[in-house]
Every structure is written in C-alpha cells, then in structure tokens.
Amino acid sequence: MVLTVAGRVGRSLLVVLLVTVAVAALLSLAPGSVASVILGENATPQAIAELNARLGLDRPFFVQYVDWLGNAVQGDLGTSPLTSQPVMDAILERLPVTLQLAVMALTIALVVSILLAVVSAVRPGSVVDRGINVVSSMLLSVPAFIAGPVLIYFFAVQLGWFPVTGWSRISDGLGENLLSAMLPAIAISLIEIAAFHRVLRADLIGTLREDFVGAARAKGMSPAYVMFRHALRPSSFSLITLAGINLGRLVGGTVIVESLFSLPGLGQLLATSIISRDVITVQGVVVFIAVVYVGVNTVVDLSYRLIDPRVRKAAAA
Structure with a gap:
C-alpha cells in the first residue's frame, strides 16, 4: 500500500x-x-x-x-507586478467562488444523472429510456457559453428568479449566495449530467444482469433495495472516476462562465491576467489548478479499493 x-x-x-x-x-x-x-x-x-x-x-x-x-x-508563487499582491493571496481570495461553483455543479450533475440513470436502467429501451437519452444527447451538445446566456435570458431577465450577474458572498446571506451561484452552476453542470448519465446507465444495465443481483431478487428483496443496495455501488466505479476527474477540471474550467456572470473567481483572475500579460499571476494560477487536478485524480485512484471490493481482492492476489 x-x-x-x-x-x-x-x-x-x-x-x-x-x-x-x-x-x-x-x-x-x-x-x-x-x-x-x-x-x-x-x-x-x-x-x-x-x-x-x-x-x-x-x-x-x-x-x-x-x-x-x-x-x-516553498509555497511562494511570486507577486503580481500589476497589483503588487502575492499570487497565492490572490488565488486564496478567489478560490472560494470557483470551488463553490465546481462543487455545486458536480453535486447537481451527480444527483440528476443518478436519478436519470436509475430510471433508464430499470427498463432499457423503453419510451422513457429513449426520451432520457434524447435529452442527454441535447445536453451533451450544449456548451456552457451557450447555456449561460440562455439561462440568463429565461430565468434572470424574463422570470426574474435569479440575479443577472454578480456574486453575493455567504457572509451577505446564504440565500443570496445560492441565488447568485445557481445559474452559473447549472450552466456548468449540463454537460456533466449528460456524461454521467451515459456512463452510469451503461454500467447499471450490465450490473443488473449479474448473478448476484438475480440472487438478491430471488430472495424477495424489493426492486428499490436491489437497485440502490446491490447494483448502484458496484456500478458507480466509472462514475466516481469520471466525477473525480471532472472536479479537478471544473476548478479550472469556469473561465467562460465566470466571465459571463461577472464572478470574482479563479477563471476571471486568469482571464484578466492573460489580457494584461501578467505572466507571474498566470503561471501561478495555472500551476495551482494543475496541482488541484492532479491531486484530485490521485485521491480518486487511491480510493478505488474502498469503492469496489473487487479491486481489493485483485490487489491482495
């Protein structure tokens, strides 16, 4: 180990x-x-x-x-020649915004995709399954820079449910903070929902055909218990891998969304630093994102044996 x-x-x-x-x-x-x-x-x-x-x-x-x-x-990423602010201080100042967006987007994507995958896997090939696959394909083809303006127009401008742009910190009130973060998080999560659904649906369909699932059904266990207790966990192997990879990517992939919604996160810091040729800040932000991405993926790799007992058995052999 x-x-x-x-x-x-x-x-x-x-x-x-x-x-x-x-x-x-x-x-x-x-x-x-x-x-x-x-x-x-x-x-x-x-x-x-x-x-x-x-x-x-x-x-x-x-x-x-x-x-x-x-x-x-030694932890010193330099000092911006434009603002005279240490790069690490600038990163830590803006990290909570980007991290909250990434975590919210990933949470939304996981919850929605798991529900959709379970519904699809119960009766694969049915009308409901085909309809969900159509919606999944549509979401997969809508990038964040398209979804963002559409969400702003309908839910912020027309309905007035959310603020158009800007960011409210948690210290200003949790409700206001969630309202300002919801639309950007949804815009980021749409593609992730489609990708997670496709992966989990395929794995669930395969797992539901395994002998141990048939044995659980033969014992009279309810379909819901069999699905969530016996089938979902071993089927989540690929999903957890993809979610871990995407969390690291989401931390550095919010540049466009943060610019669209005028959010003071790492993405906006990186974009403004590139435009102003602030090489020190750009290098520090990119390296920080790379460390987060690689770190998350390393943790995911090491957690495989905790998620799937088959990996523990293979390692022991």
Whole structure:
C-alpha cells in the first residue's frame, strides 16, 4: 500500500513539474509584456526595457523558471507586478467562488444523472429510456457559453428568479449566495449530467444482469433495495472516476462562465491576467489548478479499493 501511494504521488509530482515547464515556455513565447501594460501605449522601448530589467523579466527563460520553481516549492508563487499582491493571496481570495461553483455543479450533475440513470436502467429501451437519452444527447451538445446566456435570458431577465450577474458572498446571506451561484452552476453542470448519465446507465444495465443481483431478487428483496443496495455501488466505479476527474477540471474550467456572470473567481483572475500579460499571476494560477487536478485524480485512484471490493481482492492476489 505504501509503495502504491508513493508511486502515485511521485507520478503526480512529475506531471505537475512538466506542466510548470510547459506553461513557463508558452508564456515566454507570448507577444508583449507586462511592462508595456503598466507603462501604457505611449511608453518608449527604453522605458519598457528598463522596467523589464527591474522586474527581472529580461533574464533568460531557464533562469527565470529555476528561480520561480525554487520559490514555488516553498509555497511562494511570486507577486503580481500589476497589483503588487502575492499570487497565492490572490488565488486564496478567489478560490472560494470557483470551488463553490465546481462543487455545486458536480453535486447537481451527480444527483440528476443518478436519478436519470436509475430510471433508464430499470427498463432499457423503453419510451422513457429513449426520451432520457434524447435529452442527454441535447445536453451533451450544449456548451456552457451557450447555456449561460440562455439561462440568463429565461430565468434572470424574463422570470426574474435569479440575479443577472454578480456574486453575493455567504457572509451577505446564504440565500443570496445560492441565488447568485445557481445559474452559473447549472450552466456548468449540463454537460456533466449528460456524461454521467451515459456512463452510469451503461454500467447499471450490465450490473443488473449479474448473478448476484438475480440472487438478491430471488430472495424477495424489493426492486428499490436491489437497485440502490446491490447494483448502484458496484456500478458507480466509472462514475466516481469520471466525477473525480471532472472536479479537478471544473476548478479550472469556469473561465467562460465566470466571465459571463461577472464572478470574482479563479477563471476571471486568469482571464484578466492573460489580457494584461501578467505572466507571474498566470503561471501561478495555472500551476495551482494543475496541482488541484492532479491531486484530485490521485485521491480518486487511491480510493478505488474502498469503492469496489473487487479491486481489493485483485490487489491482495
């Protein structure tokens, strides 16, 4: 077990290291510099060069990267030359917004997809099953940047149930906070609902044909008990994997939605930093997201044996 954990953690650290190298290399190739943004359009090349030298941005790429990596290992992701705010402080300040959106979207997707998959798997091929599959296909083809404006128009502008844009913090009231977060979370969750439903439906149909399910039915157990006690858990193996992967992706995939709804999260911070050529902040945010993504996936990998007893038996053998 210890060797398994050490191996997974080692591979995860290697992935994060490769991500940092790729991000630093790509940002070094981007045109423009933060110095030109700070000094404005009328700045002379000499003034831009002097500011770049003061900020240490005129050094070779490898020297800048090694210096940044040494500080990052100690938890220092640098300081934004535009705002003079430490990047880690900026991330922690905006992380609750993005994390709440990701968790709400994942929760909505899991609840809805499990219900739809159970209904579909009870009678596969029925009218209800085909109707759910049609809706699932429609949701799968609607990206968040399309779903967002549609949701805003109908539920915020026309019906007035939710605010059009903006964010209310939990300290301002839980009800107001949930109202401001609901539409963005739903916009993010639509594709996830479709993907989760397809995966779980297929696994449930296969599990319901297994001998141990037939034995449970032969003992006179109710269909609901058989479904949720005997079939759902072993069928959730692929769903948990996909949910874990998508949670890490959702933390960094809210850029468009946060921009549409004017939410002060990591996505908006990343977008504004890219536009302003704030390389230090962009690199810090991307690396933070990569650590979260890899960390979540590592935890999911290690939790397999807790979810499915077949993995424990295979490991023991």
